[in-house]
Amino acid sequence: MSNFETVIGLEVHTQLNTESKIFCSCPTEFQSPPNTNICPVCCGYPGVLPVFNIKALKLALRVSLALNCKINPSIYFERKNYFYPDLPKNYQISQYKMPLGYNGALLLPSGKKIRINRVHLEEDAGKLIHKEDYSLVDLNRTGTPLLEIVSEPDLSDASQAFDYLTYLKLILQYIRASDCDMEKGSLRCDANISLRPKGQKELGTKVELKNMNTFKGVRVALEYEAKRQAHVLKNNQKINQETRLWDPAKLKTAIMRTKEEAHDYRYFPEPDLLNITVGDDLIKAESSNLGELPLAKSKRFLDDYGISGKELDIYISNINLADFFEEVVKIYTKVKEVSNFLLGPFLEQINNNKEGFSAVKIEAENFSKIVKYFSQGRLNNLTAKKVLSLSIFTNEDIDEIIDREKLTQVSNEDELLAFVSEAIKENPKAISEFNEGKQQAIQFLVGQVMRKTKGKANPKLARQMLEKTIKGGSV
């Protein structure tokens, strides 16, 4: 293994965030019933005329700029001809000779630079569902705008490929170009992988890997394939240039049955579509639509808020959470308090919700009250969490919840005294343990007071009162 170095290039397909398809007005909605978002254009009926969706160009341009690509000032489309039932026209409208973006680069957080060969626009194909002895076709996805992003073979192992994908996805999300949801199929990845003896300049024979449905799958498949190729080479056998499919159940790659003339697509210019100018005004507009990219945000969060390490990673990889954090600290400026509550109870609630962050309804101002009341002692750990759980997905007013649920923390000695006395009376065993010097016994008693007050007691005060009463012997 160590005598070889691995060379990997990735080909990513990502669906662009548009409302309608790339050449017709059908919705791109992912969850519609089968074959409802179809029309004569995307179904390839004779005589129809595709018309290009300008939003697809804008988003594609934004991606190209984020990946530091050169931009072709005028683009056109070509037909990629092949016959497969998920493609009703028998050709895919794509870009071949003149991609929108080329010669770009993505700088990974590790500092490694991955060159981008090309970024081009095309249309997605439909979906096939295979039954026992026939297949079903759903053409809803046909014509969804798709961006192909091809890296140079600059990745030197599986984990670097994983890092590249993770960071690329983050950027696509930051610039609002794509959801990048692999489960929904809005991001797909194929890989080219080859091995060569260390120090050799020319590339070895490459194998194309397909059918990796998760980022983790990509990593495991590449690890497997690198080992397989090393084994073949060590035995002085040759690697065949072929396409292999990853089998996530068997954790193996297997050769895909191919016909000799598999890649003869007979590209030619799409005569139904006009040339499109990618003017300076458009480029300027999309440059300013890029917004802040992850590296810049990372630096700013460190400089402005002093957030670093794991906490910083969480914010950078979760742009919604980061935005919400910034809204809150504009209203309630104690960064540490806000961040602790966001990364703790708040994130916990989100992680327990199927819809994730998109279910959050609470507004920054309302949320900031919880943190403030917690810091003032009006809410304790338990009641703050309770208030949050009632408001996070409803945005119900915090003051009203506290009122209704009678959740204000009891920080008044007179009100607590009865509960403290009760707790002591009912737990003689804990008292004697405490008198023997077992500190944890007091924690148990504080817990009892909390229970009696339904979580409303100020735990610090309860503890003080308990210690004072026991030591004073005045039970």
Add this chain to the structure above:
Amino acid sequence: MVDKKVVEYVGNLAKIAINEEEKLAFSEQLSKIIAYIDKLKELDTANVEPMREVNQLEDAVRQDEAFLSKDSEDILSNAPSREGDFFRIPKVID
């Protein structure tokens, strides 16, 4: 010259069955077409920009507005075979 082999190859790409008689006929016809293209190739076009369309228009684009087509049911009804809201086709092997 488009020989029988080339005709078979193109037929395979297009997934159409061609019988022996047709192969001969297509080979003749396609050869004539290619010969005509070769004739055009004799022109010196070294300094001519390739022309991709004749209208000399640019930038006919649409805004990103979605609406449902009224034709989806008709399209499904036109299919030789359907199952519910799916098109049904012979088994496809990847």
